[in-house]
Amino acid sequence: MFGKIIQCVVAGAVAAGGLAAVGSLPANATTIPAVNVAVKAAPATIACPSAACVRLASGLGESVRVAPDGQGGAYVTYQNGDLREVDLASGxxxxxxxxxxxxxxxxxxxxxxxxxDFGGSLQRVDLGTGARQVLASGLGALQAVVHDGASGSTYVSGNEGRLVEVRESGAPRVVAERLGLSQGIALDGRGxxxxxxxxxxxxxxxELATGATETLASETYEPTSISVGPDGQVYFAVADQVTRLDPATREKVHFANIRGLNTAGFTMDERGDAYATDLGAGGSLWRIPGLGG
Structure with a gap:
């Protein structure tokens, strides 16, 4: 999808006045072994609406972030303190x-x-009853959260550049500092x-256990959102451009442009489907199937 391998066999010999013509090589011609040259395709353009970008709901207003539940619903947050559920089938x-x-x-x-919330608290909300419990507070202006179901830990980050672990009991633990402002956190299931x-x-x-941090990519203008796809690759957005990053080789590929949405980014589910909120035209929710993986 993102490139193709072209195999080239180049053979030639220097003859008087220039290169010998292919097909009439002299006996002493030098043959250059076959080489594989990777040619990257141009980024795909995904137009919204289209079969590749489907509107799921409208009239959502100015929502902030979205999270699919993997069971036919998605949940969106608002600066006024509302949490809304969106039925993806009916909208x-x-x-x-x-x-x-x-x-x-x-x-x-x-x-x-x-x-x-921007006031520094992490809350857990029962989606059936709406009951909420404050798990931690006083953590500074928060932006991002991810829950690790395997360990039971929840990780948060915000404007102060700290990645903090919150467990059911005990004080919050600062995992790492000086991480800058990130609007998202993604886990790879490998710590x-x-x-x-x-x-x-x-x-x-x-690294969650030690806090050791390394830069995988730099010189990227204002990356928003971040996800790990089912293929193990890291996906992030810059305006309407989506980039795929290989965490092993650190190779970046700008592979898609999303047109027609006024959105700050996207979130990806475990199947590689991306969900984005559009702030224009009254607020809408979109799905881009198979964007990752």
Whole structure:
């Protein structure tokens, strides 16, 4: 999809006055072994609406972040403290809870949502009843959250550049600092977290056990959102451009342009389908099937 391999066999010999013509090589001609040359294709253009970009719901207003639940629904947050559920089949939305603060990031696991607000708190919301529990507070202006179902830990980050682990009991643990401002956190299931520093244009990988952090990509203008696809690759957006990053080789490929949406980024589910909120025309939710993986 993103490139093709062209195999070239070049043979030639220097003859008097120039190169010998192919097909009439002299006996002493030198043959250059076959080489594989990788040719990257131009980025794909994904138009919204189209078969590759489907509107799921409209009339959502100015939502902040979105998280699919993998069960036919998605949840969106609002700065006024609302948490809404969107039925992806019908496009209808309902309020799950109100008064949650100046909301930013959200992650959904089973019947629970984990949300963070700009006031510095992490809350867990029961999606069936709307009941909420504050898991941590006083963490500074938060932007991003991800819950690790395997370990039971929740990780948050915000404007102060810290990645913080919150568990059911015990004080929050600062995993790493000086990570910049990231609007998302992605886990790879192998003990690493990925963040995208909007201010410095970096994509970072942090080992959760030790806090050791390395820069995988730099000189990227204001990367927003970050996801790990089912293929193990890291995906992030810069305006309407989507880039795929190989965490092993650190190769970046600008592989897609998303046209027709006024969005700050996207989130990707475990199947590689991307979901994006459009701030224009009253607010809408879109799905881009198979964007990752």
């Amino acid at each position: 209808t939305s309902t309020v799950v809870a109100r008064g949650l603060g100046n909301l930013r990031g959200i992650d959904v696991h089973g019947s629970r949502a984990y949300v963070v 690493n977290a990925y963040t995208a520093d909007m201010m410095a244009g970096r994509v970072l990988r942090t």
